[in-house]
Amino acid sequence: MNTPPSILDSPRAAEPELSRWFVEQVRPHEPALKSWLRARFPWLGEVDDIAQEAAFRLWRRQTAANAAPLASPKAALFTIARHAVVDLARRRAVANTGTVSELERLEAAADGENVVAKVVAREELEFFAEALRRLPSRCRQVVTLAKVYGMSEREVAERLGVSETTIRTQIVRGMERCTEYLRQRGVVRGTR
Numbered sequence: 001m002n003t004p005p006s007i008l009d010s011p012r013a014a015e016p017e018l019s020r021w022f023v024e025q026v027r028p029h030e031p032a033l034k035s036w037l038r039a040r041f042p043w044l045g046e047v048d049d050i051a052q053e054a055a056f057r058l059w060r061r062q063t064a065a066n067a068a069p070l071a072s073p074k075a076a077l078f079t080i081a082r083h084a085v086v087d088l089a090r091r092r093a094v095a096n097t098g099t100v101s102e103l104e105r106l107e108a109a110a111d112g113e114n115v116v117a118k119v120v121a122r123e124e125l126e127f128f129a130e131a132l133r134r135l136p137s138r139c140r141q142v143v144t145l146a147k148v149y150g151m152s153e154r155e156v157a158e159r160l161g162v163s164e165t166t167i168r169t170q171i172v173r174g175m176e177r178c179t180e181y182l183r184q185r186g187v188v189r190g191t192r
Contacts, residue, residue: 018062025073026058032074033081041085050088054081124182131181135174142167143174 030051037047044050057080070076132140145156146167157164
């Protein structure tokens, strides 16, 4: 297998003590880092590039004039690699506006959360936001204040200068329409 050159293969010779530290304390973790990246981020095709980027960032950190010694070079390397993956995903998300799910899956995986649950919750939220946008203006305003911002019916009524009965009616109608919209898209189960 022909692997690309790595910064781990050629630390700067001008700094022999740092070079020795790098070879002894960082390089041995390269295979474990690549395995971890493949397992943690299966969609990531650039495992070698990310490992090299992480090593370079760690090297750069340690060559800084005021760099403190690391208690765990391995932990630092893995953390830097995770940040490099997040940076890559953000660049991709910016380049491909509209592909929100890749960044969210990455952030969820990086945080150790259930990726599927987070993506599903985000999609449901997007459907609910679209259902809200489809409501008539006043109804949307009432539902948003009551259900999104958590204002009481009395607070919404005072703010909008209408009766609480009107607010209650608008909330019921708005939520019925939102529920129907979500039901039609399979987000909410059941029949009316």
